[in-house]
Amino acid sequence: MSIQEIKTRINNAATDAGRSGDDISLIAVSKVQPNERVQAVLETGHKTFGENRVQEALGKWPDFQQNFGEMDLHLIGPLQTNKARQAVELFGTIHSVDRPKLAITLAKLAQERGASPDIFIQVNIGEEPQKAGVLPSETDAFVAECRELELVVKGLMCIPPVQEEASLHFALLAKMAERNGLAGLSMGMSDDFEKAIQFGATHIRVGSAIFGARAPAAG
Numbered sequence: 001m002s003i004q005e006i007k008t009r010i011n012n013a014a015t016d017a018g019r020s021g022d023d024i025s026l027i028a029v030s031k032v033q034p035n036e037r038v039q040a041v042l043e044t045g046h047k048t049f050g051e052n053r054v055q056e057a058l059g060k061w062p063d064f065q066q067n068f069g070e071m072d073l074h075l076i077g078p079l080q081t082n083k084a085r086q087a088v089e090l091f092g093t094i095h096s097v098d099r100p101k102l103a104i105t106l107a108k109l110a111q112e113r114g115a116s117p118d119i120f121i122q123v124n125i126g127e128e129p130q131k132a133g134v135l136p137s138e139t140d141a142f143v144a145e146c147r148e149l150e151l152v153v154k155g156l157m158c159i160p161p162v163q164e165e166a167s168l169h170f171a172l173l174a175k176m177a178e179r180n181g182l183a184g185l186s187m188g189m190s191d192d193f194e195k196a197i198q199f200g201a202t203h204i205r206v207g208s209a210i211f212g213a214r215a216p217a218a219g
């Protein structure tokens with residue numbers, strides 16, 4: 001589907017929810033995609049992209065930015081503390097802050113650099129053992145901790161369990177964000193972004209619907 005069609009769907013979903021499409025940021029998830037496909041989207045003028053691996057992103061975005069100008073890059077995958085420096089040099093927003101050690105590392109870097117990245121706290125909304133994220137019961141305390149570290153906490157992020165109805169999880173995340181006074185909600189992917197918009201998503205992360213299927217091994 002063209003990115004233009006996705007933008008139309010976003011606007012329609014926003015209108016249905018009594019919202020403005022302008023309040024929803026479309027993060028085009030370009031991980032593992034061939035450069036030609038990314039370039040085609042860059043040529044439409046889109047500037048907001050997501051990657052889930054620091055190393056992979058470093059291999060392409062400095063070049064793309066040279067050719068297409070400054071981008072608004074979002075890290076949406078797990079971040080190891082030893083990659084945090086490289087991450088904050090490339091990404092303006094990190095959606096996967098999920099533990100004190102990482103928050104402390106990011107805070108130190110922010111102090112050193114004189115600027116904090118925008119962060120989203122990843123919540124393990126379905127309490128799945130194999131998934132990253134803070135547990136819902138620990139989220140309020142972790143939000144407070146990140147704020148004490150003077151990180152710029154924009155909102156909460158989640159990836160609902162694949163086999164479950166996403167709406168319940170989106171609604172829960174929205175409630176948790178609201179009670180913490182957080183405006184940002186990073187939720188919704190190719191298969192469910194319209195539903196996420198209905199429940200208040202401010203940042204949707206859409207990959208395969210824009211770029212086509214990814215190579216199977218890479219997830």
Ligand SMILES: *Cc1c(COP(=O)(O)O)cnc(C)c1O
Pocket residue numbers: 029031052076077159189190191205206207208209219
């Ligand atoms: C890959 C990925 C996406 C995009 O998934 P699609 O189903 O291709 O839209 C969104 N969020 C995260 C965290 C991802 O890793």
